[in-house]
Amino acid sequence: xxxxxxxxxxxxxxxxxxxxxxxxxxxxxxxxxxxxxxxxxxxxxxxxxxxxxxxxxxxxxxxxxxxxxxxxxxxxxxxxxxxxxxxxxxxxxxxxxxxxxxxxxxxxxxxxxxxxxxxxxxxxxxxxxxxxxxxxxxxxxxxxxxxxxxxxxxxxxxxxxxxxxx
Amino acid sequence: xxxxxxxxxxxxxxxxxxxxxxxxxxxxxxxxxxxxxxxxxxxxxxxxxxxxxxxxxxxxxxxxxxxxxxxxxxxxxxxxxxxxxxxxxxxxxxxxxxxxxxxxxxxxxxxxxxxxxxxxxxxxxxxxxxxxxxxxxxxxxxxxxxxxxxxxxxxxxxxxxxxxxxxxxxxxxxxxxxxxxxxxxxxxxxxxxxxxxxxxxxxxxxxxxxxxxxxxxxxxxxxxxxxxxxxxxxxxxxxxxxxxxxxxxxxxxxxxxxxxxxxxxxxxxxxxxxxxxxxxxxxxxxxxxxxxxxxxxxxxxxxxxxxxxxxxxxxxxxxxxxxxxxxxxxxxxxxxxxxxxxxxxxxxxxxxxxxxxxxxxxxxxxxxxxxxxxxxxxx
Numbered sequence: 001x002x003x004x005x006x007x008x009x010x011x012x013x014x015x016x017x018x019x020x021x022x023x024x025x026x027x028x029x030x031x032x033x034x035x036x037x038x039x040x041x042x043x044x045x046x047x048x049x050x051x052x053x054x055x056x057x058x059x060x061x062x063x064x065x066x067x068x069x070x071x072x073x074x075x076x077x078x079x080x081x082x083x084x085x086x087x088x089x090x091x092x093x094x095x096x097x098x099x100x101x102x103x104x105x106x107x108x109x110x111x112x113x114x115x116x117x118x119x120x121x122x123x124x125x126x127x128x129x130x131x132x133x134x135x136x137x138x139x140x141x142x143x144x145x146x147x148x149x150x151x152x153x154x155x156x157x158x159x160x161x162x163x164x165x166x
Numbered sequence: 167x168x169x170x171x172x173x174x175x176x177x178x179x180x181x182x183x184x185x186x187x188x189x190x191x192x193x194x195x196x197x198x199x200x201x202x203x204x205x206x207x208x209x210x211x212x213x214x215x216x217x218x219x220x221x222x223x224x225x226x227x228x229x230x231x232x233x234x235x236x237x238x239x240x241x242x243x244x245x246x247x248x249x250x251x252x253x254x255x256x257x258x259x260x261x262x263x264x265x266x267x268x269x270x271x272x273x274x275x276x277x278x279x280x281x282x283x284x285x286x287x288x289x290x291x292x293x294x295x296x297x298x299x300x301x302x303x304x305x306x307x308x309x310x311x312x313x314x315x316x317x318x319x320x321x322x323x324x325x326x327x328x329x330x331x332x333x334x335x336x337x338x339x340x341x342x343x344x345x346x347x348x349x350x351x352x353x354x355x356x357x358x359x360x361x362x363x364x365x366x367x368x369x370x371x372x373x374x375x376x377x378x379x380x381x382x383x384x385x386x387x388x389x390x391x392x393x394x395x396x397x398x399x400x401x402x403x404x405x406x407x408x409x410x411x412x413x414x415x416x417x418x419x420x421x422x423x424x425x426x427x428x429x430x431x432x433x434x435x436x437x438x439x440x441x442x443x444x445x446x447x448x449x450x451x452x453x454x455x456x457x458x459x460x461x462x463x464x465x466x467x468x469x470x471x472x473x474x475x476x477x478x479x480x481x482x483x484x485x486x487x488x489x490x491x492x493x494x495x496x497x498x499x500x501x502x503x504x505x506x507x508x509x510x511x512x513x514x515x516x517x518x519x520x521x522x523x524x525x526x527x528x529x530x531x532x533x534x535x536x537x538x539x540x541x542x543x544x545x
Contacts, residue, residue, distance in 0.1 A: 026450055
């Protein structure tokens with residue numbers, strides 16, 4: 001059974017493909033293989049890619065990754081490097097249980113875990129507290145969720161003139 | 167349900183005594199609605215100018231004063247209300263912390279950390295997965311580490327005098343950590359440290375996240391293997407990457423410019439040159455002048471074997487950031503894959519026939535074709 005050493009979980013197919021592209025570029029330099037697993041595609045092709053020689057890296061969306069994991073098409077017993085990309089978005093999309101199930105299939109010892117997130121809400125903190133060991137936290141910019149300053153917002157009350165017609 | 171009833175009452179009261187089938191302009195211009203029940207989309211200017219119900223169309227909204235108003239609006243507003251109430255419970259409707267299974271026992275953490283450290287040394291016995299390639303890499307990386315170590319040692323010696331001043335700051339927590347900075351930076355260090363310590367303290371008070379409470383204390387045992395007194399012989403077997411756990415002036419400036427906050431004082435990696443990785447990966451950086459903030463700050467702890475939480479927007483270069491670290495786990499050392507010629511020959515284009523009498527002809531570009539063609543014809 002294929003047993004990759006690097007697992008990257010992404011919230012969307014687009015992000016997964018983008019990440020896979022970068023990692024494939026790096027893998028090519030080292031003569032290793034990376035595969036991207038996502039929904040909306042037949043599983044058979046992905047299973048074939050998983051069984052390539054020298055497969056080291058798996059990138060995927062939580063649903064399909066868990067699906068193939070449950071099918072026994074892949075094993076995460078040897079994952080030593082786990083990346084949760086855009087963790088806040090994954091939680092927003094309701095992938096929390098899937099993520100937890102996937103992480104539970106990876107070894108606890110010897111695993112280096114990374115988490116990336118655009119925001120730092122309680123839900124993401126909870127996930128980090130469960131699966132990470134004394135993580136080093138790096139914040140670029142502010143970790144407070146702020147409104148985008150480039151969008152101007154306005155509100156106006158419009159009911160008085162409408163009702164005056166009655 | 168309650169809302170529907172309330173609206174019905176309001177609607178009837180507005181047109182008391184009139185036939186429900188047709189509505190004419192009411193006596194009063196404006197029947198006050200309870201504010202909470204007002205829905206702007208029900209008061210469209212187009213429908214307001216037209217006598218309601220005359221067109222007999224189901225899709226035109228009834229004004230609030232029309233007796234038919236509640237039948238339509240109730241159906242219209244219900245799904246909206248449902249959606250709203252869902253939002254009120256939070257985006258996914260559950261408190262993830264409550265749902266969190268206790269997967270990591272806290273008392274196990276230090277032990278695991280130690281174990282991980284051992285594995286990062288990539289001693290094949292300690293690694294949970296004996297991998298021949300990885301062992302090979304370890305040898306190569308150790309050699310690299312040795313070199314790096316030596317360099318650091320030299321710098322350290324030179325900086326020692328300057329560091330005497332820094333030692334005065336012994337009460338500041340950061341001084342326990344490995345100090346390996348260029349002399350120029352060392353002079354400015356006390357100030358930077360003081361600032362950093364203050365920052366850390368502030369953060370510890372502010373945040374509720376457990377690990378932040380004692381970031382510096384945690385870092386101290388981790389830095390033990392790279393202490394000054396370590397004999398050179400032990401260097402080869404120690405961690406292949408020596409993270410600098412103090413931030414010098416340049417690092418502080420970098421953090422300030424990019425508005426980066428870090429929980430542990432790792433010196434940011436300000437150039438790609440410091441990356442302890444195989445040279446084969448270098449083409450990956452050819453398009454970039456210098457590491458992005460998230461890369462510069464995440465690499466030192468990553469190569470130190472730490473877990474990392476990065477709070478940054480998409481497109482900040484984090485994929486390459488974590489990708490490079492993932493690559494180093496199995497990166498083959500450059501020297502092993504270079505091809506070594508086995509047939510000694512004075513003329514590389516005309517190697518001597520091998521022991522089996524096989525004549526090998528070299529045909530190379532960048533020159534006239536004729537000699538090559540002749541050699542081929544002769545063979």
